[in-house]
Amino acid sequence: MTVTALPSLDTPIAFIGGGNMASALIGGLLRQGLPAAQLEVVEPFEPARAALAQAFGVTAQAAPSPALARARLVLWAVKPQTFAAAAREVRTHAAPGALHLSVAAGITTDSIAHWLGSERIVRAMPNTPALVGRGMTGLYARPQVDAAARALVEQVLEPTGQLLWLQDEAQLDAVTALSGSGPAYVFLFLEAMARAGTEMGLTEAQARQLALATFQGASELAARSGDAPALLRQRVTSPGGTTHAAISHMQQHQVPEQFIAAMHAAQARAQAMAAEFGKDHEAIP
Numbered sequence: 001m002t003v004t005a006l007p008s009l010d011t012p013i014a015f016i017g018g019g020n021m022a023s024a025l026i027g028g029l030l031r032q033g034l035p036a037a038q039l040e041v042v043e044p045f046e047p048a049r050a051a052l053a054q055a056f057g058v059t060a061q062a063a064p065s066p067a068l069a070r071a072r073l074v075l076w077a078v079k080p081q082t083f084a085a086a087a088r089e090v091r092t093h094a095a096p097g098a099l100h101l102s103v104a105a106g107i108t109t110d111s112i113a114h115w116l117g118s119e120r121i122v123r124a125m126p127n128t129p130a131l132v133g134r135g136m137t138g139l140y141a142r143p144q145v146d147a148a149a150r151a152l153v154e155q156v157l158e159p160t161g162q163l164l165w166l167q168d169e170a171q172l173d174a175v176t177a178l179s180g181s182g183p184a185y186v187f188l189f190l191e192a193m194a195r196a197g198t199e200m201g202l203t204e205a206q207a208r209q210l211a212l213a214t215f216q217g218a219s220e221l222a223a224r225s226g227d228a229p230a231l232l233r234q235r236v237t238s239p240g241g242t243t244h245a246a247i248s249h250m251q252q253h254q255v256p257e258q259f260i261a262a263m264h265a266a267q268a269r270a271q272a273m274a275a276e277f278g279k280d281h282e283a284i285p
């Protein structure tokens with residue numbers, strides 16, 4: 001969906017977990033003009049707290065404190081396997097009317113509602129290009145989340161890139177497999193292309209530049225052109241030429257089929273994590 005320009009953000013926000021994804025989101029918020037003093041970050045791992053202080057001048061706390069109660073939005077950026085324990089620590093400190101926004105893969109809003117005793121929950125699946133404002137985030141809101149709360153979520157996530165609201169929570173597992181994990185697939189291709197380049201006589205710097213520029217250029221062409229990727233691919237592929245040799249090799253070795261199977265494995269893992277780390281596995285007594 002298209003997000004319209006919003007006024008500058010001045011809302012107390014708490015982050016539970018201050019690792020990779022929290023850093024990507026905090027960077028976006030500060031760029032948008034949120035004063036660092038409006039952020040509360042709970043992060044038990046000292047090196048992660050030091051990294052936040054160094055990167056953003058943000059002072060994180062080792063454990064939740066009563067200061068969390070001033071947050072209108074509590075953003076959950078812990079690993080799926082630590083969500084239940086973190087919820088147990090945090091829930092007595094958060095304001096009863098706070099909006100909860102989770103980015104944890106595979107943790108359902110049913111589990112979060114059970115652990116927190118709140119229905120004001122939005123689940124998001126961002127990706128790491130959020131760090132440079134080019135992220136892609138899928139979003140799902142519990143029915144009890146009103147339009148004002150959704151607007152707050154959009155305001156917080158808009159500086160990180162594009163947003164897509166979903167009506168069906170189960171689709172978030174597909175989003176996880178596609179755009180959530182997707183940057184890792186692109187990096188794997190970049191590694192392979194650059195390695196092949198050096199094997200064929202280029203320097204590492206040359207191969208890296210060529211691979212990166214090719215990804216950026218091809219992505220931009222696909223985004224701007226109205227043509228389907230299959231047609232764009234055909235235009236590169238001269239009969240009997242070099243691209244034909246490469247694509248034929250990939251097809252003979254079922255690279256497209258294997259790639260699709262790999263994404264199904266990612267979706268299946270997200271679904272399995274819901275059972276493995278969700279409320280039926282670990283309930284708050």
Ligand SMILES: NC(=O)C1=CN([C@@H]2O[C@H](COP(=O)(O)OP(=O)(O)OC[C@H]3O[C@@H](n4cnc5c(N)ncnc54)[C@H](O)[C@@H]3O)[C@@H](O)[C@H]2O)C=CC1
Nearest residue numbers: 017018019020021045048077078079080086103104105126
């Ligand atoms: N890294 C990625 O590309 C993406 C990650 N996610 C999700 O974001 C979440 C966080 O992932 P990352 O940032 O990559 O992991 P991370 O390991 O970098 O960050 C998690 C942080 O939570 C902290 N933590 C552990 N227990 C805690 C507690 N009780 N209270 C507060 N903080 C606690 C850890 O010390 C750690 O720094 C995960 O649930 C993941 O599924 C979602 C989309 C993309």
Ligand SMILES: O=C(O)[C@@H]1CCC=N1
Nearest residue numbers: 105176179180181182
């Ligand atoms: O690998 C993971 O589980 C997380 C979710 C999407 C990207 N990283």
